[in-house]
Amino acid sequence: MSEAVLQVIDLANPAAPLTLPGNSTALQAAAGYLLVGTDQWQDGAEQARLHLIELAQADGAPLLRKSFFLTGAVVDKFKIGIVKGAVVATTLDWSQGHQETWVETFPVTGTDTAPLARMELVGARGEQLHATRYDGERLYVVTFRNTDLLFVVDLVDPAAPFLAGTLGIPGWSSYIEPLGERLLAVGMESGRVTVSLFDVAAPSLLSRLPLRTAGSWSEANTDEKAVEHFPDAGIILVLFQNYTTEGELKAVAAIRVGWDTLTAEALIQHxxxxxxxxxxxxxxxxISGQELLVLDCxxxxxGQPEVQVTLAWTTDRVIPLGDYLIQVEDGGGNDWAGPPMRMDVNSAEGGGKHSVLRVSSAADPDELLANWTSGRAAWSA
Amino acid sequence: MNSFTPYSDGSSLVLLGRFNSQARPSAASLFLMRVSTGVPTLVTEVPLTGAVTDSRLIGNRLYVLSNDYLQRDGT
Structure with missing residues (x-):
């Protein structure tokens, strides 16, 4: 059994936490409120709830205003919001033995917890619920079974939402970003990461850019921080990996976002x-777990970075040498991850990975003085 | 680990991570770091309840949502 705990940390004066029954599923901030989704197993069934928490108190302490019972579960923060004075939740219900996607609205003010409206996206029945996004009075919902279905829901009257349009295209989107009459999406199509640009006024696909070949994957499919749109620069950066017979590509794709087209701008390889x-x-x-790269765009x-800063590295063995340490990265005898590293200068000929020797002072092992890759020295200081 | 910069002067950093000692092994904690002339120092640590699921920084207040698993008979 679990309970959701909402803690407020005013760094000078932490307030008492608020506890809610159940397991927390999502947290969203909107219009001076926090919305918390919870799931609780009760009487042999899963009960999803959405809690409306006001933040108007002077000390910032959360004040639970009311809790709403939902038809289905809130699976992430993009599924909940406040639109025109109404709490809106896009939920996924499995209780009928198949997936159903519901749009449910509730009043923000007063004590009433009954729904203003509940609308099933009937076209999404049996489909997996993927990306959603609220944009003003619009809600975008992506579901997937055989093709990606994009639903545009009009919330101009939260008590009477209606389906304004749908579009079916191959693949599915895991992240969507509204740009007025355009919609930018990152997802998967035919086993590869794909960036898409949609017209939402008359729903249609304007442009689609696959990131390399089948077998690519992006952290953006599960974490929106791995994709970033920079509207002033007209660029979206998408992190991805591509596993091919030629090797593994680990890169950031910089893509120019035009009004009607997407264009590959740069590929920054890590x-x-x-x-x-x-x-x-x-x-x-x-940035990766090992390095920071800066490319003059x-x-x-x-395509080569102007600046490359090593942040961290692997050391399999250490050889003390006077006031210095030789730090050896050669796989440490572990060959489960692929061909073993080789210490000779022509290691690439043997199909093995390059080994690296790094030199630091014994007093400060984190400060690199020099490094060698396959025998070639690259002095860093 | 999540990070936030609560003050606009860029002098402070809040990290959501895990406590790393036997007293509270792997327990969630908030670490407030101050950065002065490029050198970070730990100002304070605030122990958190449960496993952190998400958080929001609003003004200078950080709202942290977590799940606390309760041991009860039959559960």
Whole structure:
């Protein structure tokens, strides 16, 4: 058994936490309120609830205003919001033995907890619920079974929502970002990461850009922080990996977002899976667990980063040498991850990975003085 | 680990992570770091209840949602 706990940390004066029955599923902030979704197993059935919490108190302490019973579960934060004075939830219900997607609305004010409206997206019956996004008086919902269905729900009157349009295309979208009359989406199509641009005024697919070949995958499919749109620069950065017979590509794709088209702008390749990217002035900046790369997005035509900062590295063995340490990265005898690393200068000929020797002072092992890859020295200081 | 910059001057950093000692092994904690001339120092740590699922920074207040698993007879 579990309970959801909402803790407020005013760093000078932490307030008492608020506890809610059940397991928390989502947290969203909107219009001066927090919305918390919970699931609780009760009387042999799963009961989903949405809690409306006011933040108007001077000390920031959360005040539970009311809780709504939902038809289905809230699976992530993009499924809940406040639109025109109504709490709106897009929920997934399995109770009938198949998946049903519901749009449910409730009043923000007063004490009434009865729904204003409950509308099933009938066309989504039996489909998996994927990305959703609220944009003003519109709600976008993506579901998938054989094709990606994009539903546009009009919430101009939250007591009477209606389906304004649908569009079916191959694949599914895991992240969507409204851009007025356009909708930017990242998802999967034919086993590869795909970025799509939709017209939502008359729902249609305008442009689609697959990221390499089948076998690619993006962290953006499960974490929206792995995709970032920079409207001032007109660029979306999508992190992805692509596993092919030629090897593994770990990269950040910089894609120019036009009014009707998507265009590949740059590919920033990492040695380790990239995690986050940003456009800063004229530069693409991206970071992995091992390195930070900076690419001049105006003047660079080679795709090679202007700046490469090593943040962390693997050391399999350490050889003390006077006041210095030789840190050896050679796989440590573990060959489960692929061909073993080789210490000779022509290691690539043997199909093995390059081994790396790094030199630091014994007093500060984190400060690199030099490193060698397959015998070639690259002095860093 | 999640991170936030609560103050606009860029001098502070809030990290949501796990406590790393035998007293509260792997328990959730908030770490407030101050950065001065490029050097981070730990200002304070706030122990959190349960396993963190999500959080929102609103103004200078951080709202942290977690699940606390309760041991009860028959559960």
């Amino acid at each position: 040695a380790f899976n990239p995690r986050r990217g940003a456009v800063m002035s004229d530069y693409f900046v991206s 105006i003047r660079n035509t080679t």
